[in-house]
Amino acid sequence: MSEQSRQASPSRSIDELERLVLHFVAAKRSLSSTALVSRAHDVVTTARGLVEEKAVLTAKNAFVRQGVLEEATVLVAVRDALDSIGRETDVDFKAVIHQLDLADNRLQATLVQLTSTQVDTSELHSRGATPDNQKTLHDFIDEDTHLNLIESLRSTIDSHKAAEGDFQRSQDSFDDQIRALDAAVNDADQATENQDDLSPIPPLFHALTTHATETASLLGSLVAHYDLCTSALKHTEGGGEAARQANPSSAEDAPEDSLYKNLPLGPLNEHERQEMLAVVENDAQEVEDVILEIRERLSEMEAQLEQLQAHSQAIRLRHKLLGRVLNLLRTLGGNLPVFISAAKLYGNNWSVLKETLIAKAEELASLTDFYESFIASYASLLQEVNRRHAVENKMQRIADKARREIESLYKEDVAMREDFVRGTGEFLPRDIWPGLVDAPRRWDIRAASPEMQREPEEDEQHQ
Numbered sequence: 001m002s003e004q005s006r007q008a009s010p011s012r013s014i015d016e017l018e019r020l021v022l023h024f025v026a027a028k029r030s031l032s033s034t035a036l037v038s039r040a041h042d043v044v045t046t047a048r049g050l051v052e053e054k055a056v057l058t059a060k061n062a063f064v065r066q067g068v069l070e071e072a073t074v075l076v077a078v079r080d081a082l083d084s085i086g087r088e089t090d091v092d093f094k095a096v097i098h099q100l101d102l103a104d105n106r107l108q109a110t111l112v113q114l115t116s117t118q119v120d121t122s123e124l125h126s127r128g129a130t131p132d133n134q135k136t137l138h139d140f141i142d143e144d145t146h147l148n149l150i151e152s153l154r155s156t157i158d159s160h161k162a163a164e165g166d167f168q169r170s171q172d173s174f175d176d177q178i179r180a181l182d183a184a185v186n187d188a189d190q191a192t193e194n195q196d197d198l199s200p201i202p203p204l205f206h207a208l209t210t211h212a213t214e215t216a217s218l219l220g221s222l223v224a225h226y227d228l229c230t231s232a233l234k235h236t237e238g239g240g241e242a243a244r245q246a247n248p249s250s251a252e253d254a255p256e257d258s259l260y261k262n263l264p265l266g267p268l269n270e271h272e273r274q275e276m277l278a279v280v281e282n283d284a285q286e287v288e289d290v291i292l293e294i295r296e297r298l299s300e301m302e303a304q305l306e307q308l309q310a311h312s313q314a315i316r317l318r319h320k321l322l323g324r325v326l327n328l329l330r331t332l333g334g335n336l337p338v339f340i341s342a343a344k345l346y347g348n349n350w351s352v353l354k355e356t357l358i359a360k361a362e363e364l365a366s367l368t369d370f371y372e373s374f375i376a377s378y379a380s381l382l383q384e385v386n387r388r389h390a391v392e393n394k395m396q397r398i399a400d401k402a403r404r405e406i407e408s409l410y411k412e413d414v415a416m417r418e419d420f421v422r423g424t425g426e427f428l429p430r431d432i433w434p435g436l437v438d439a440p441r442r443w444d445i446r447a448a449s450p451e452m453q454r455e456p457e458e459d460e461q462h463q
Contacts, residue, residue, distance in 0.1 A: 016277065020232055023284040027226040030287050033294050037219045043301045044212045050312045051205050057319045061188075064322045068185060071329055075181075078336065079174055082343040086167060089350045093160065096357050100153065103364045107146060110371045114138040117375060120382060137378055146367055153360050156353055163349045170342035177332045184328055188321035191314050201311060204304050211297040211304075218290050218297075225283045232280050235273055399445045406443045413440040 114137040121134070421437060430436060 017236055020229065020236060020277065020280065023280055024226075024229040024233055026284060026287055027222065027229045030222045030291055031226055033219055033222060033291055036294050036298050037215050040212045040215045040298050040301055043298075043305050044208055047205055047208050047305055047308050050308050051201055054201055054312055054315055057315045061315065061319055061322055064326060065185075065188075068181075068322070068325055068329060071333075072178075072181065072185075075178060075332065075336075078340070079171075079178060082171065082174070082339060085343045085347050086164075086171065089164075089347060092354065093350065096354060096361070097157070100357065100361050100364070103361050103368065104150070107364055107368045107371075110368050110375070111138065111146075113375055114141065114371060117378065119378075120385075137375060141371065141374070146364070149360060149364055149367065153357065153364070156356050156360065160350065160353045163346055163353075167342055167346035170339055173335070174339045177328070177335065181325065181328045181332060184321065184325045188318050188325055191318040191321055201308060204308050204311075208301050208304050208308075211301045215294050215297050215301075218294050221283075222287065222290055225280070225287065228276065228280050228283065232273075232276050235276070396447075399447075403445045406445070410440055410442070 117137045119135045119137065119139075417440065425437075428436065
């Protein structure tokens with residue numbers, strides 16, 4: 001020690017030594033903050049791992065999300081294309097049904113006309129026949145013909161309805177899977193809030209590294225203070241022994257044997273030593289504040305780490321949910337050929353059924369044409385009957401007139417024959433002409449049935 005320090009008063013030296021020992025003990029105790037700084041280092045290391053994981057998962061999530069959006073766009077386009085098949089088929093089906101309805105309405109109106117048209121039985125009565133009951137034109141048609149045709153139409157329409165039901169169920173399943181996919185995407189989007197905002201992770205990690213740097217710096221100041229306390233003790237007589245007595249639990253770790261045992265012990269004069277003691281005294285007042293600041297910064301780092309972990313957990317959850325979206329997308333992609341095949345089958349079936357329905361509609365129209373022709377023919381028949389009756393009446397009048405004229409001629413001929421016989425009979429022998437006294441030939445004019453064929457000799461006789 002210097003000459004000035006040896007001449008210092010004993011009481012002052014004792015007080016300085018005691019205070020120096022107290023500061024040394026407090027400084028050594030403050031080095032327990034090394035655990036806090038170590039924890040801060042662990043926090044930063046953990047946060048760095050979270051940041052790296054976040055970067056990887058965020059890139060994956062963005063890639064998957066973009067891919068899902070593109071695939072969803074394709075799926076919606078496919079769904080619309082399949083739905084257009086259903087819409088076009090429905091429009092076409094309604095047009096054909098309208099055509100069938102018109103044909104059926106026409107048929108029903110014709111059937112009503114057949115039912116309401118009674119058959120004229122006067123001809124039967126004129127021929128001596130008695131009908132069992134009053135008949136209509138409907139009684140003369142084969143009702144099974146149009147009934148079977150209508151039943152066949154209904155069966156064809158039911159077949160289309162069944163195919164339409166199968167197609168609609170396929171479309172509903174497609175819709176359900178698209179909705180499930182959309183809901184899964186929404187769940188994934190809601191897993192992390194404020195997706196469009198800046199990520200909080202970079203500023204949080206920056207704050208963490210700042211806190212870690214500051215805690216390391218604060219620990220360095222504590223170490224420097226401990227180092228200065230050790231140096232001061234080494235430059236103070238009895239300092240080492242006093243430190244061991246004040247801190248017996250660290251007797252084996254005396255300043256000379258500590259981490260700083262290689263600290264160079266250069267010569268100091270009393271003025272330099274007093275300046276060192278003043279620095280020690282001043283720094284000793286800040287030790288607790290430094291420790292408190294380290295604790296506060298570590299506490300802030302722990303809170304920030306929790307925020308990072310919460311955000312990372314949300315990103316992990318989003319990644320997991322997007323994985324579920326991919327599974328749904330794979331399932332939907334696997335079912336897509338089934339949905340497309342169902343739509344094609346529906347369209348092909350309708351093409352076949354449409355031709356069948358159109359053919360049956362034409363057949364229904366032809367049947368109606370036949371029934372209408374039947375009604376028109378019956379009306380013509382009534383006209384023909386009237387015409388025939390008119391001709392029959394005219395022939396009757398001619399026959400009656402001829403009959404009267406023949407009868408008159410007959411009587412005239414009889415009278416003239418009698419006059420001839422009276423005037424010449426006494427002069428002419430009876431056998432000179434066999435027919436001399438014969439009566440005139442009788443002529444019979446009568447109606448004959450069309451089915452009856454007259455005998456040739458009968459015709460000759462009547463001639």
